[in-house]
Amino acid sequence: MTKTRIFPALAASALSMGLALASGAAFAQSGDPIRIGVPVGLSGANSVVAPSVVQAAELAVEQINAKGGVLGRPLELVVADDASGAAGAQKAFDSLIFKEEVDVLISMETSAARNAGLPAVQRGRVPYIYTSFYEGRSCSPYLFVNAWVPEQQVPPVVDYLMAEGATKYYLIGSDYAFGRGMLEFAAKYIAETGGEVVGDDYLPMDGTDWTAIISNLKSSGAEALITSTAGGAPNVTLTKQLRGAGVSLPYANLAVDEGTAAAMGADAEGILISASYVTGIESEANAAFLDAMKAKFGEELRTPNDLSVPQYEAVFAYAAAVEKAGDTDTRAVLAALPEVTVTGPRGDITMSRQNHAPLTMYLGQVQADGSVKVVSSFENVDPGEQCPNL
Amino acid sequence: MTLALDMITTAAILFIVASGLLAIFGVLKIINFAHGAWLTVGGYCAVVCAQAGITPWLSLPLAFVVGAALGGLTERFIVRPLYDRPLDAILATWGLGIVVGQLITLGFGRDVQFTESLLPGAVSFAGVDYSLYRLFTLAAALVIGGGFALLLDGTRLGLSARAVIMNEHLARALGLDTAKVRAATFMLGAGLAGLAGALLSPLTSVDPTMGVGWLVGAFMLVMAAGSSFAGLAVACLLFGSAQVIVSTFVSPILGGITVAVLSALVLRIRPKGFSNV
Numbered sequence: 001m002t003k004t005r006i007f008p009a010l011a012a013s014a015l016s017m018g019l020a021l022a023s024g025a026a027f028a029q030s031g032d033p034i035r036i037g038v039p040v041g042l043s044g045a046n047s048v049v050a051p052s053v054v055q056a057a058e059l060a061v062e063q064i065n066a067k068g069g070v071l072g073r074p075l076e077l078v079v080a081d082d083a084s085g086a087a088g089a090q091k092a093f094d095s096l097i098f099k100e101e102v103d104v105l106i107s108m109e110t111s112a113a114r115n116a117g118l119p120a121v122q123r124g125r126v127p128y129i130y131t132s133f134y135e136g137r138s139c140s141p142y143l144f145v146n147a148w149v150p151e152q153q154v155p156p157v158v159d160y161l162m163a164e165g166a167t168k169y170y171l172i173g174s175d176y177a178f179g180r181g182m183l184e185f186a187a188k189y190i191a192e193t194g195g196e197v198v199g200d201d202y203l204p205m206d207g208t209d210w211t212a213i214i215s216n217l218k219s220s221g222a223e224a225l226i227t228s229t230a231g232g233a234p235n236v237t238l239t240k241q242l243r244g245a246g247v248s249l250p251y252a253n254l255a256v257d258e259g260t261a262a263a264m265g266a267d268a269e270g271i272l273i274s275a276s277y278v279t280g281i282e283s284e285a286n287a288a289f290l291d292a293m294k295a296k297f298g299e300e301l302r303t304p305n306d307l308s309v310p311q312y313e314a315v316f317a318y319a320a321a322v323e324k325a326g327d328t329d330t331r332a333v334l335a336a337l338p339e340v341t342v343t344g345p346r347g348d349i350t351m352s353r354q355n356h357a358p359l360t361m362y363l364g365q366v367q368a369d370g371s372v373k374v375v376s377s378f379e380n381v382d383p384g385e386q387c388p389n390l
Numbered sequence: 391m392t393l394a395l396d397m398i399t400t401a402a403i404l405f406i407v408a409s410g411l412l413a414i415f416g417v418l419k420i421i422n423f424a425h426g427a428w429l430t431v432g433g434y435c436a437v438v439c440a441q442a443g444i445t446p447w448l449s450l451p452l453a454f455v456v457g458a459a460l461g462g463l464t465e466r467f468i469v470r471p472l473y474d475r476p477l478d479a480i481l482a483t484w485g486l487g488i489v490v491g492q493l494i495t496l497g498f499g500r501d502v503q504f505t506e507s508l509l510p511g512a513v514s515f516a517g518v519d520y521s522l523y524r525l526f527t528l529a530a531a532l533v534i535g536g537g538f539a540l541l542l543d544g545t546r547l548g549l550s551a552r553a554v555i556m557n558e559h560l561a562r563a564l565g566l567d568t569a570k571v572r573a574a575t576f577m578l579g580a581g582l583a584g585l586a587g588a589l590l591s592p593l594t595s596v597d598p599t600m601g602v603g604w605l606v607g608a609f610m611l612v613m614a615a616g617s618s619f620a621g622l623a624v625a626c627l628l629f630g631s632a633q634v635i636v637s638t639f640v641s642p643i644l645g646g647i648t649v650a651v652l653s654a655l656v657l658r659i660r661p662k663g664f665s666n667v
Contacts, residue, residue: 047501047597175643203642206603208594211400211524212637212645215392218519233502236595244521244592246512263504 033076034069034328036061036315037102037126039092039109039117044084045205046110048232048260052302053108053131053311054079059289059296060315070319071326078102082113084230085205089113090120097124103328106314108132108147108307110230111177112205118143127333129318129351131310133276135181139387142330144337144351146317147310148276148359150185151384156363157226157252157274158189160375166224166250170217171200172210172238174229182228182254198222205230210241218247228254231307235260243267259303262370271366275306276359277346278372286345304345313344317351354390356383391518393638399524401623401630402531404649406589408608408615408622409534410457410582416617417551417575420476424464424483425608426601427490428457428580432587433596434494436505446506449588457584458577465576473572487601495598503596523592530589534582538619547574555617610653616665624664629653 038057040050054077061075069075078100082092089109096102097120105121105128114130121128121142129144136149161169169190173179179202187197199220201213217225225247229235235256242251252272258279261268279290289312293304302308318333320340325332341350351357358380364372407429414422432453439449468486472479509526512519542548550571553561562568587601594600611629615622629649637645656663 043500051499051501201642204646207642207646208603209400209633209637209646210642211396212634213642215396216638218392233595233597236502236504237593240507240595241521241593243510244507244512244523246519246521263502265504266510267507 031073033074034104034322035076035078035100035102036318037096037100037105037107038077038079038311039082039089039096039105039107039113040079041084041088041109041113042079042081044088045230045232045234046084046108048236048263049108049257049305049307052259052305052308055293055297055300055302056304056308056312057106057315059293060312062296063292064315064319070322075315075319082109082117084110084113084232086112086116089116093117093120097121097126102126104129104318104333106131106311106318108311110205111135111138111181114138115177125330127318127321127330127337129314129337131314132307135178135185136383136386139355139390141334141390144317144355145386146314146349146351146357147306148361148381149356149383149386150182151386152276152359152361152381153254153274154182154186154189155381156361156376156378157254157272158186158193158195160272160363161224161226161250161252162193162195164224164250167195168198168221168223169195170198170220170222170225170249172213172217172225172227172229173200173202174205174207174234175202176205176230178255179228179230183226186226186228186254203229203234205234207234208237210238214241214245214247218245222249224250224252226252226254231255231257232260236264239264239267239271256366257305257307258370258372259305261366261372262303265370266368268366268370269368272375273364273366273372275362275364277304277306277309278362278364278374279304280364280372280374281345281362283345283347285343285347289345309345313342313346313349316342316344317349353383354385354387356386358382391516392520393634395515395518395520395524396634396638397631398627399521399528400634401626402528403524403590403593404607404611404626404630405531405623406527406534407586407604408611408626409538409619410579410586411608412579412612412615412617412619412622413538413582414576414579415612417554418469418473418572420469420473420479420483421609421612422469422483422576422579423480423605423609424487424490425579425583426605427487428460428583429587429590429601429604430491430494430596430598431460432457432584432589433505433591433600434498434503434587435584436588436591437498437503437596440505446508446592449505449591450585453584453588454581455584457587458581460584461577461580462573464580465573469576470569470572487605491598491601498598500598505591505596507592509592527589527593534585535619535623542619547571551575607649610650614653614656614663616663618665621664625653625656 065074080092082089133147171183321336324336361378411425435453436449509522513522614625633648
């Protein structure tokens with residue numbers, strides 16, 4: 001009995017998968033959910049920030065579904081833990097694309113995880129909206145990015161520190177694509193603007209002992225510190241040990257989010273951050289977003305941040321692209337994505353520049369209570385030539 | 391001067407982390423792979439104190455007591471039946487470590503927790519500004535090391551423990567309750583692991599896997615130390631210093647593997663490690 005019942009189901013799903021691959025189209029009936037895969041680091045280095053990202057995606061899906069969904073179909077989230085690393089990402093992407101057969105991937109992840117997942121994206125031919133800031137120049141016809149790259153984030157920080165009179169810089173990062181990419185760009189930009197890099201050091205992503213690096217920093221004569229670690233745990237250990245060692249240099253952190261800063265308490269005070277989103281943005285869209293988050297999650301709310309808000313907006317961007325394309329067909333959605341504009345908490349955003357997006361950047365300083373005060377803002381900063389060959 | 395302080399305090403932190411493991415290995419001749427888990431439990435004791443608004447200093451005795459209590463239960467129900475099968479004991483404690491890690495994840499979630507700093511800021515010490523807390527870890531390591539010396543040389547339990555270390559069969563034949571010595575040692579070792587976790591919490595982030603990275607280093611040090619505390623102190627000083635020197639002058643990435651590489655080398659050349667020091 002069981003055998004005869006399972007067999008046709010398997011055959012049917014294999015058949016439909018074959019057809020879907022052959023034609024590149026999904027044969028979904030009206031009313032079938034559109035499935036959004038979210039591979040994200042619920043464990044590992046990203047575990048501090050990942051819950052806020054999932055919350056933002058949940059709110060976006062709920063709001064879109066409350067208005068009747070997309071093309072009459074509801075959205076559905078499929079969240080998978082990628083353990084913040086390459087090995088976990090391979091599994092998460094494979095299972096989302098080939099087992100769960102999601103229509104799109106929208107996620108904030110480490111660069112290691114994104115790079116490990118991209119081959120599966122190419123094979124499975126699904127659109128992939130990457131919602132984390134990153135080191136730049138990751139190019140694929142399937143990949144769209146609505147968060148910042150070094151060309152958008154670093155100049156505000158260095159310009160500000162230069163204006164404060166700092167000319168000697170020390171750079172500290174985690175040893176992975178993002179950490180090195182950001183700091184290489186920072187070093188270049190510092191040299192171009194007449195500053196000097198007096199030292200740079202990296203620790204593996206799971207490293208916790210910054211002792212030697214901090215001692216090198218203290219003896220280097222640096223006037224300002226710029227760090228770019230993996231989000232979460234490395235950021236926390238580095239900041240704790242810096243403060244423990246009495247380092248009080250101007251300190252710009254290219255990878256800290258507001259939520260982590262708030263949780264770090266007094267240790268985070270004075271840190272400069274450069275971001276496309278801070279909760280203090282004064283706009284109607286941001287106020288409405290923050291109210292809706294509070295109403296939905298109440299006590300459980302994780303502070304919305306520069307990683308979770310792009311996730312929220314990316315769900316709307318995908319929904320708009322599907323509406324425009326009239327279908328979830330990958331080719332049509334990819335053609336529509338650079339043409340749709342989303343008005344979200346960060347303002348009007350279009351992924352029109354070689355699959356990347358011009359963004360308004362904010363330079364903020366962490367206050368004693370963990371909130372971020374906007375020191376200055378920079379309108380529609382261009383991401384530059386990210387993918388000229390697309 | 392900073393370099394010297396870095397070397398000494400790194401050695402002190404390694405000693406704090408490894409001492410509980412060595413205590414158990416020395417007397418029971420088994421490697422307690424749940425050591426990392428007890429360390430994590432200790433870290434979460436600091437988290438609980440921070441959440442309850444209690445002074446973080448209380449987290450130190452709390453972590454020791456919680457670790458010792460859990461160690462007592464582990465010894466009675468998991469390790470005791472496996473004394474004659476040291477390899478199975480490794481598997482059992484390793485598995486226990488995974489279970490404890492998952493229970494912590496269930497209770498507190500996977501993400502990084504934050505604790506109160508015990509001693510924030512830096513002090514001027516011997517002409518340089520240095521982290522007050524790292525200096526404190528040096529004192530803590532000396533207290534733990536001194537405590538062990540006193541315990542082994544000055545108490546009945548220490549005498550019994552030394553007898554068990556030297557020749558367990560003979561000790562039992564002479565009427566020593568070796569089971570009790572084993573249980574007490576295991577509780578002490580697990581308690582020290584918990585204490586180490588609480589002591590580490592101001593230096594590192596507290597998350598369900600915090601103990602794993604430390605376990606490997608501690609295991610290597612204990613192997614190199616043999617079963618003597620003096621050996622452990624020497625191993626920590628040598629390898630900790632080497633780690634700092636490599637990190638400072640070569641690369642912090644290579645520094646991270648220094649302890650493991652040196653331990654392997656030492657054991658290759660001197661299978662007994664530093665146990666005769």
